[in-house]
Amino acid sequence: MSDALSPMARPRLYEQVLERVRAYAAEAGLRTGDRLPAERELAQRLGVSRASVKQAIVVLEVQGLVETRHGGGTYLVRDTLDATEPVERLVDRRRRLPDVLDAREALETKLAELAAMRRTEDDLRALESALELMASELADGGAGVEGDRRFHAAVTAAAHSALLAEFMDAMADQITESRTESLRQPGRPPRSLEQHIAIAEAIRDCNPATASAAMRQHLRTVAEVRLLSWDPEDT
Known part of the structure; x- marks a missing residue:
């Protein structure tokens, strides 16, 4: 059977959240040291669970783009949230x-x-x-x-x-x-x-x-x- 008609992969919800957060940072002109909105606020504004937001933030951490400070929020460590690693x-x-x-x-x-x-x-x-x-x-x-x-x-x-x-x-x-x-x-x-x-x-x-x-x-x-x-x- 041809692979052309195999089921299409759907992006995970946190990946969609991730792209929205990247877009927000770019539109808002966030730079190194700036703080992202709190997870609760992001979840409310995007209409998703906090778990999905948390997953997106973890990806940004792993990519070395943000730093989450215990009890202090999430901050950019670069001037962009664009990543070179998919x-x-x-x-x-x-x-x-x-x-x-x-x-x-x-x-x-x-x-x-x-x-x-x-x-x-x-x-x-x-x-x-x-x-x-x-x-x-x-x-x-x-x-x-x-x-x-x-x-x-x-x-x-x-x-x-x-x-x-x-x-x-x-x-x-x-x-x-x-x-x-x-x-x-x-x-x-x-x-x-x-x-x-x-x-x-x-x-x-x-x-x-x-x-x-x-x-x-x-x-x-x-x-x-x-x-x-x-x-x-x-x-």
């Missing part, structure tokens, strides 16, 4: 992220353990250089993405395991997604830097158990992202 791509990322995080924990805790056993002075210099770069990025108002990437690459190199390095390389795109997702969480970059420093110290001290535990704690923090609290199928 909702369906977010849905796909939401589905695969748990597997990526599981794989990262399994591989990178072992890499940290091996790094503490095998690191060289050159490896330590690479770790320190990555930490300095991340600190510099944070001081300049960035999220420390490149410093974070270099740090984890330096840990992988310090483990001196060609096969584990191949596994990490095969996951590079998915790891980049999880890194970006984590570092866009409010307050996350400084916390990530602190955890990197703890990992580096354990590797420097040749303490495999501590290095592995510090990496596990870090990766479980990485897993604390808004995206995973979102159920795309709701409303």
Whole structure:
């Protein structure tokens, strides 16, 4: 049977709400730091449930376009609510992220353990250089993405395991997604830097158990992202 006459996909209600909120922000000329109307007001004006509005706001949060402050409303963190990532791509990322995080924990805790056993002075210099770069990025108002990437690459190199390095390389795109997702969480970059420093110290001290535990704690923090609290199928 031809696919041309297969059932047409209907946009979820929260996706329709999302487009209306984007349009409102543009028409109202909202910019960075401006506050969106409260969820209750948006629901009343749009004639939808607060659950649908909440879902739309979560999507904007996940896309890094707004910040919701506990008890203080939702504020733009950019001058527009236009997104470069379609909702369906977010849905796909939401589905695969748990597997990526599981794989990262399994591989990178072992890499940290091996790094503490095998690191060289050159490896330590690479770790320190990555930490300095991340600190510099944070001081300049960035999220420390490149410093974070270099740090984890330096840990992988310090483990001196060609096969584990191949596994990490095969996951590079998915790891980049999880890194970006984590570092866009409010307050996350400084916390990530602190955890990197703890990992580096354990590797420097040749303490495999501590290095592995510090990496596990870090990766479980990485897993604390808004995206995973979102159920795309709701409303």
